[in-house]
Amino acid sequence: MSEVRAERETRRGSAATPVPIRLLLVEDDEGDAVLVREHLADAGLDVDLSWVRSLDEAIDHLNVDLVLLDLGLPDAMGIGALERLLAAGAPAVVVLTGLSGTDIGLQAVAAGAQDYLVKGEVDGELLGRSVRYAIQRRRLEDTDRALYRSLVRAEEVNRLERALLPTPSVVDQRLEVRVGYRAGRDGVLGGDFYDVVERPDGSVLALVGDVCGHGPDEAALGATLRTAWRTLVLAEVPTVDIFGLLERVLISERARPEIFTTVCMLDVTADRSAVDLYLAGHPVPLLLGEPSALLPTHGRGRALGIPVSGGWAPVRLELGPSWRILLYTDGVLEATVTGSSDRVGKTGLLRIVDAAVVAQGDLVDRVLHDVRQLHGGDLVDDAAVVVLGWRG
Structure with missing residues (x-):
């Protein structure tokens, strides 16, 4: 996973040359996959889209900027699918599923998803905005974590220095x-x-x-x-x-x-x-x-x-x-x-x-x-x- 993260950071650091958003769609329904492609085109996003039908396939293709995840897959269902994906080192994840209800949405966000969207309620504008915001929030989280680790390391060095x-x-x-x-x-x-x-x-x-x-x-x-x-x-x-x-x-x-x-x-x-x-x-x-x-x-x-x-x-x-x-x-x-x-x-x-x-x-x-x-x-x-x- 360290090589994947290093490549992501390299892409983020080269702001002078805009690159497409690398997006992984995890969806077992071909019709829904086609609809997602149309929504992304309507949103005007420059996207390099990959599509897989199962969670096992998704775990092998996490070198992306964002994952759109359905919670009803042949090999994983519900919040457990999201938790498995995040545990495997997924980047920003937006849940896009047919499962509706406030409780399931709150559970998904609490588990680590950046956003929760219901398929029948999504259009191009909403999906595009969710994708952009999710990627930006995840990058800010990564920056905050890196800063925190840096501060912790500095404090550890200070303590060691005082002891040495x-x-x-x-x-x-x-x-x-x-x-x-x-x-x-x-x-x-x-x-x-x-x-x-x-x-x-x-x-x-x-x-x-x-x-x-x-x-x-x-x-x-x-x-x-x-x-x-x-x-x-x-x-x-x-x-x-x-x-x-x-x-x-x-x-x-x-x-x-x-x-x-x-x-x-x-x-x-x-x-x-x-x-x-x-x-x-x-x-x-x-x-x-x-x-x-x-x-x-x-x-x-x-x-x-x-x-x-x-x-x-x-x-x-x-x-x-x-x-x-x-x-x-x-x-x-x-x-x-x-x-x-x-x-x-x-x-x-x-x-x-x-x-x-x-x-x-x-x-x-x-x-x-x-x-x-x-x-x-x-x-x-x-x-x-x-x-x-x-x-x-």
Whole structure:
């Protein structure tokens, strides 16, 4: 049925070239069929008319703009015929039958017919007007439904975005915290997520993660993991235990056993002089400077959800009185350079970051902008960036 609807939309979109109304008449009486043809001619409608004698035949010929349906057919009678036709994906339907009576007409309209006409009471003008109005009403209904679906999707995206990309919960205003996210080319949120939370003891935990895959399911799982992570942090679960518990949530919530998630987490000490770095199969953060450099990688652990042995040992990094660290997801690394198959990669990202540091301004926005510009447009994958900084 999707191909049928697509063809209808194509026809509707080409207003510059008028096309005949494609009309299907479902009528088992040849004399009544001839009379309908005469009424349509009297109405002056440009009609491409098809005629079938049964409901089963009609269901195979629904690639039309409107169906004129008799309710007394060899294989279907009454409102049941209309309901079967609509369930099969019929477009606008006008009931044209010998069955009279207010009740049957109301039932037909309530069931989804655009209009109800009695054969002995119809002339060309009435039939023509009913056909035109029915098609127009159905198109308006389709437009309203499409708008509603669009609004629902937008609200779903907003809810997912709030869950994936929260406002950092940090009290210490001296700590620089910057976050940014860019959706991929299709504008649909993927599985990238981030968060930053300050604990009562003054330590600050920051997280970036990436659920493998791209789409609403991955976004929903990312939102679940991000929420679970913040819950664990606020519950003051020891930092060394967080990844193990987060993996349990992942295994419980993922749709397929092959789904995994890469995560990077920093635990900044209360005095801001050091951080503990936790890596679960995720790209290594950058220590910003002149030049910037990758942080040590000897503590890298496996991605969450991968059924192999091994845990996530922290690496303690002494940072000194002033520092800035950039965390990111692989969307910025895997962006290709315009006109080639080369990826930005770690070397390219370091160049972009160094240029952004020199230029000053909002570092996160600048990095995401420059990666996108180097790529030549919207990125294929979504990308998240978090910057933490301290000046003693």
